[in-house]
Amino acid sequence: MRRRPNATFILLTLTFLALTACSKSAPGPAQPAAPTPPAAAQEAPLPPQNATAPSAPQTDSRTGVQQPATDGTCLECESVTPDKDRAGCFKLRPGKAVKNKKGKTVTGRCEPQCIPYARCRSGIMTCRLGDTGPIEWFECARKNKNTSSVPKAGSIMVIGSEKGHSMTTGHLGYVEEACPNPDGTWTLRFSHTNFDRKCHLDLDAKVLFNPKTMRAAFQSGPWKPWAKDLKILGFILR
Numbered sequence: 001m002r003r004r005p006n007a008t009f010i011l012l013t014l015t016f017l018a019l020t021a022c023s024k025s026a027p028g029p030a031q032p033a034a035p036t037p038p039a040a041a042q043e044a045p046l047p048p049q050n051a052t053a054p055s056a057p058q059t060d061s062r063t064g065v066q067q068p069a070t071d072g073t074c075l076e077c078e079s080v081t082p083d084k085d086r087a088g089c090f091k092l093r094p095g096k097a098v099k100n101k102k103g104k105t106v107t108g109r110c111e112p113q114c115i116p117y118a119r120c121r122s123g124i125m126t127c128r129l130g131d132t133g134p135i136e137w138f139e140c141a142r143k144n145k146n147t148s149s150v151p152k153a154g155s156i157m158v159i160g161s162e163k164g165h166s167m168t169t170g171h172l173g174y175v176e177e178a179c180p181n182p183d184g185t186w187t188l189r190f191s192h193t194n195f196d197r198k199c200h201l202d203l204d205a206k207v208l209f210n211p212k213t214m215r216a217a218f219q220s221g222p223w224k225p226w227a228k229d230l231k232i233l234g235f236i237l238r
Contacts, residue, residue: 075180075181075182076180077177077178077179077180078152078153078177078178078179079153079176079177079189080153080154080175080176080177086121088120089112089117089120089121090201092110092111092112092193092199092200092201093110093111093112093199094107094110094199095107095108095109095110095111095199096108110193110194110197110198110199112193112194113193113194114134114171114172114173114192114193114194114195115132115133115134115137115172117173117174117192117193117194118156118172118173118174118192121174121191122154122155122156122174122236122238123238124156124236124237124238126140126141126144126146126236127140127141127144133169133170134158134159134169134170134171134172135158135160135161135169135170135233136169137158137172137236138158138170138172138233138234138236141236141237142234146236146237146238147233147234147235147236147237148234148235148237149211149214149234149235150211150235151175151178151186151188151209151235152175152178152235152237153175153176153177153178154174154175154238155175155178155235155236155237155238156172156173156174156175156235156236157172157173157174157175157188157190157207157209157216157232157235158170158171158172158232158233158234158235158236159171159172159216159230159231159232159233160230160231160232160233161231162230162231165226166197170233171192171195172192172236173190173191173192173193173195173202174190174191174192175188175189175190175235176188176189176190176191176204177189184210184211184212185208185209185210185211186208186209186210186211187206187207187208187209188206188207188208188209188216189204189205189206189207190204190205190206190207191203191204191205192205195222195223196222200222202221202222202223205218205219205220205221205223205224206218206219206220206221207219209232214231214232214233214234215229215230215231215232216230216232217229217230218230
């Protein structure tokens with residue numbers, strides 16, 4: 001007769017099998033991701049290879065006048081250094097009243113006229129051709145390559161002929177300060193004399209100048225009411 005397995009033996013066998021099934025090692029924790037390097041440690045982008053240097057002023061072959069640079073990087077005002085002796089240019093001397101050949105009383109010219117005043121202020125003594133008018137002086141300076149369409153402090157701004165305001169020979173004055181604007185225009189501080197043929201002096205008039213159109217508009221001073229679109233020939237330089 002076959003003997004049945006002992007119940008105790010069966011129980012021990014089942015217990016052993018259960019312990020063996022649970023003896024496998026549990027999976028370890030996941031490995032942390034590699035840390036991302038800080039932004040400062042990342043390689044900086046290289047500058048563009050086609051970068052160009054700021055453009056320099058160019059000379060117009062037709063007029064001989066320098067044109068402004070187009071990069072617009074410099075927006076600082078340029079002013080003249082105050083001169084202790086400049087008051088000597090301000091001494092206006094009204095002309096004397098005399099009778100002409102027809103017996104009519106006339107008044108002589110006020111001095112200094114616009115040209116002697118501008119020469120005195122700037123120290124520019126080029127093209128002394130006798131009783132030279134503003135336009136003649138500019139043309140002479142242009143031929144000598146001493147003109148520019150870019151205003152500079154200490155230069156002389158030359159206004160073209162304005163027949164409607166009795167300025168057939170033009171007019172000029174001294175640039176005290178030149179300030180470039182972001183839109184390409186310039187704000188000038190401008191002084192001139194004999195602007196009304198009545199022996200007057202206009203100091204520090206505010207003038208807006210556009211080099212693209214070569215036009216200027218007075219924004220202060222006696223000329224403000226009418227001088228809104230003056231033709232500018234250019235600027236005489238030292």
